[in-house]
Amino acid sequence: MTEERLMDKIIDVSLRRGFISPTAEIYGGAGGFYDYGPLGTLMRQKIIDLWRQSFVLDEDKVFEITGSLLLPEPVFQASGHLDSFSDPLVQCDKCKSMFRADELIEQITKQKAEGLTLEALDKLIQDNSINCPSCKGELSKARQFNLMFGTEIGSTGGMKGYLRPETAQNIFINFKRLAGFMRNKLPFGIAQVGHSFRNEISPRNFILRVRQFEQMEIEMFYDPEKENEHPRFDEVAEIEINLVTREMQEKGWEEPLRVTVEGAIVEGLIPNQYLAYYLAMETEMLKAMGIPETEFWFRHMQDHEAPHYSAGNFDLEVNLSLGHMEIIGNALRTDYDLQKHAKASNTSFEIADEGRKIVPHVAEPSMGVDRILYTILEKCYREDDRGWVWFQFPAAIAPLEVAVFPLMKKDGLAELAYDIHDELKDAGYLSFYDVSGKIGKRYARADEIGIPFCVTIDYETKEELTVTIRDRDSMQQIRIPIEDLEVVLGELMDGEAEFSEFEDYLIKS
RNA sequence: ACGCCAAUAGUCUAGUGGUAGGACUUCAGCCUUCCAAGCUGGAAACCCGGGUUCGAAUCCCGGUUGGCGUACCA
The missing domain is CATH 3.40.50.800 (Anticodon-binding domain)
Incomplete structure (x- = not known):
């Protein structure tokens, strides 16, 4: 490879040959938004088709839904996104560094500050004479940074709404009807493909960090007492995956561990069959898309890294030219979301089975279409001696x-x-x-x-x-x-x- | 979000205070009996706004977008 960055070469072909281009380009563009051209669109479609075939259509009890992109505020109040997506920040007037206001106060005063109003935070900063920790400069007033795109619903604007920051919530809030459709029998899965939105502070790296992105996601609902009775686990038990355990991360690792998913469960490296099943399926899918197995691994995220709803995340990370990138998240959402929505909406999400009442647990494989597409572009990019550029796409995802x-x-x-x-x-x-x-x-x-x-x-x-x-x-x-x-x-x-x-x-x- | 740097046809670029040249691509035609390289002709650009100036794509300011660094990343 020459000096030029691989990403620049990918962008060059993308622009010239109709894969991807910036949104509203003739008006100067809009950061974090990209349009897919003719070939990019065909390719996306094939990526989704490939996923849909193995994760939805080939399965017995997985069905796909299509949910609204815009959801009313109470959904995100209940889900926790309103809080965890909205951080109070203060900025140093002198050196311009940004800090989480609540964390800064907690560090210095050793008193809880999480969840306080902006006014309360400002008062605490003033009362305790807190200055910028790096240069001692004056701190600005706390401002709310919400990563969700908000809007008003209806002409009188009586109702607040947000573009969804993940597709999953549509599934949880429809749970009662979906469970009815599935005849109230666990396990079952609900899949969804669609766009999500996050108002990233700083979009970067082409389509890898954007404000609008497409997810392919499944919420697999199961009985936590039968977490190792996945009906089709036998079919994947012997599939080998690359795994990076928490212990390996603490000690420092060079090569991921190579284990069968069954072995990983026996050794307690993966919490249950429902999650393990998807790690195996994802490995097979990415290989079919032309991403060599040596280039990706599942990393068991440390506790503090995992999202607010997750009791354990196995991120699929891929080795890209600019470093490691998470392209798939596998979360153990437990009954977190259903319990939250049950309480907030005063709805019961229990399923009766063998005399027990169960609030199902959830295993969630969540994939970024855009990031997968970019990974394919990088991994299939070829350049020969004469400087010819071409993509070695497998037929299954060739546009x-x-x-x-x-x-x-x-x-x-x-x-x-x-x-x-x-x-x-x-x-x-x-x-x-x-x-x-x-x-x-x-x-x-x-x-x-x-x-x-x-x-x-x-x-x-x-x-x-x-x-x-x-x-x-x-x-x-x-x-x-x-x-x-x-x-x-x-x-x-x-x-x-x-x-x-x-x-x-x-x-x- | 902050700092530094950058922005010229579809792509990559040259260039000057007097509005632009190339390469590749593309189109029409000629040629052509299998791997981008022949011939003729055509299309196509100075990111946006303001200022300085007789005159700005060029200098200055602001914005936008992108890169890098820091921060952020459920």
């Missing part, structure tokens, strides 16, 4: 799957190629037709956006009804009858067949 080219424009080849392209589209392939420029240039253009296969129509196509398929990764070509094209492409894409298995059809150059 376009096949490109169809006539070798030449003339002699009817263009028309013939277009017909084949049209048929591939009818057959459900994401096919792209390109006629302009020399054939080599078209291959290069297709490679750059990671199209795995190119079909070329030449004179033999006319005479013998055959076409060539070019493999992006090896640049090799096979020649097969047109009538086999759809089937062969399908096998290559599903991974049922490797390109090298078609040795008999290889074109020797």
